[in-house]
Structures are given as C-alpha cells and as structure tokens.
Amino acid sequence: MKTIPELSDWALELIRLASTRLPADIRESLAKGRASEVENSPAAATLGTILENIDLAEKLSTPICQDTGTPVFYVQHPWDFPAAQFKAAFTEAVKVATTKNYLRPNAVDSITGKNSGDNTGDHFPAVYFEQWDREDEVRVDLMLKGGGSENTGAQYALPHAGLGAGRDLDGVRKVILDAVVNAQGKGCGPAVLAVCIGGDRSSGYALAKKQILRPLGDKNPDPVLAALEDEITEKANSLGIGPMGFGGMTTVLGTKITSAHRVPASFFVSIIYMCWAARKQAMIIRGGEVSYD
Numbered sequence: 001m002k003t004i005p006e007l008s009d010w011a012l013e014l015i016r017l018a019s020t021r022l023p024a025d026i027r028e029s030l031a032k033g034r035a036s037e038v039e040n041s042p043a044a045a046t047l048g049t050i051l052e053n054i055d056l057a058e059k060l061s062t063p064i065c066q067d068t069g070t071p072v073f074y075v076q077h078p079w080d081f082p083a084a085q086f087k088a089a090f091t092e093a094v095k096v097a098t099t100k101n102y103l104r105p106n107a108v109d110s111i112t113g114k115n116s117g118d119n120t121g122d123h124f125p126a127v128y129f130e131q132w133d134r135e136d137e138v139r140v141d142l143m144l145k146g147g148g149s150e151n152t153g154a155q156y157a158l159p160h161a162g163l164g165a166g167r168d169l170d171g172v173r174k175v176i177l178d179a180v181v182n183a184q185g186k187g188c189g190p191a192v193l194a195v196c197i198g199g200d201r202s203s204g205y206a207l208a209k210k211q212i213l214r215p216l217g218d219k220n221p222d223p224v225l226a227a228l229e230d231e232i233t234e235k236a237n238s239l240g241i242g243p244m245g246f247g248g249m250t251t252v253l254g255t256k257i258t259s260a261h262r263v264p265a266s267f268f269v270s271i272i273y274m275c276w277a278a279r280k281q282a283m284i285i286r287g288g289e290v291s292y293d
C-alpha cells in the first residue's frame, strides 16, 4: 500500500467528527430513554439536556463534553501497510486537533504531573493495529474515552465471596450488576457496558473495550451471550439509578459481551463503562479515497 500525503488531514477530520458528533445509535437510544421516562422527572430533564447538548455540539462543531478523553485508534489493515506513517499521522492530527479545540490537552506525564499540552506523550494517543485479509482497504475506528467513565471500569476475579459470585454465568451476572451499582452517580450515565468474560487481566480489559465499537442494535452471534446482553441491560435498567444517578429507568443504553479462553486458575470478568458521551467514529480508506462512517 502506498503512503498517503493527505493522511493527517483525514485523521484530523476523524477526530473532529468523533469529538463533536455522537453516533446515531447512541443518540437514538438516549432519545428513546427520554421518551420512556416520566414527564418532567429529573431523568427526563437530564436526558433532554444531554440531547440538547449533543445537537448544539454538532451544530457548532465543538466538543460534546469538556473531557475529550484518551484518543484510542484501532486500525485494521492489509499486509503491505505503512504502519509508521499512520502512527505519525495520528500524532500530528491530535496536535492540530488540540490547537483547534476539538481536543482538550489531556496527556499528563504520570511521573512529573506535567501536561504535554498537545495530547501526545508515552503511549498517548493509543494506537492498535490488526491485519485483515482485505486488500487496499484500511479501517480506522477512533474512540474518545473519557476519564470519569474509565475510572468506573472494574475487573473481578471469580469466585467472589462477598458477592456470592461463582465461576459460572450467574456469577458473571452478579459482578456486572455490582459494577453498575458502584458506578452510580459517577461516570455520567446512562452507560454502554462492554464486558469480556475470561482472558487474562490485560487481554480482558482490551477485549472488553473493543466491544464499545459494536453498534448498539447489533446481535451477538453467540446466542448465550446475546441473551446475557439483553438480560443485563434489562436488569440494570430496573435498578432505578437512572441518568447521572438522578433515578429513573435509563441506566444502561446497551450491553456488549465477548469471551476469551482463560487458564484453569483464573476467571476474570472485565467491565468497561462507557458514559453517554460514547464518542466513536470510523474512517475507511479504499482505493486512495476516504469516507467516514
């Protein structure tokens, strides 16, 4: 695959769209949530304000939330692919996006506490590459993951005596719902829950986070996980936590679950909590042309 001179400009547009335009599935789910809440209730008012904010952000091309999060790029690419060029283009694009206020300066040196000022630093932005078998086509998914929602993610090692959660699907159910209860009033709900059952500590979180990229309306190809996703969403929405913890029925917009093999000694359940500002945007490069999805 040839190098692409316009790549950092294309990546800048990807960042602008991700920061200022919420995906249609999330927006529709928030609107559905508002319609389901009691009229004039704090839940309905909160969702109304969130929806108004989303519309204004898109209209004015300004960030949906002040915390523009960690930029996480997922790249799927053919075998002959200039990875270094893509990584450099993303770095350049986040710098320019910061000067244009599409991104808040968010990269802080963990040792000195100094903010780099341009959203770049060690492992920042995060970039993950995965080869696929398509030729001359690259897909880049960008997620902007806010800190408040990231703080409420959780990883459980089963069995969990305190919750009475064993190494089975019932145990998995218990710990996911416990994570939802612990997140109330934090992390700006309603949320999308992304879960990995199994794996090790690092792969569990990584696989869970990628589930955020799935459209809300898709169906898990595994019927057991599909049923579990629906059940968790329904149960979470019966807890009465509601948007921003103000009470109501809209606690979770959707649940996405995957699984990974594990060693016999470990059974992790990794849960990523994505706030209502579930910013994600895809860029597809095919035949030298770019499009955004």
Ligand code: SF4
Residues within 6 Å of the ligand: 065, 066, 067, 068, 069, 145, 146, 147, 148, 149, 187, 188, 275, 276, 277
């Ligand atoms: S949790 Fe989400 S909506 Fe809340 S401040 Fe952070 S990024 Fe913004």
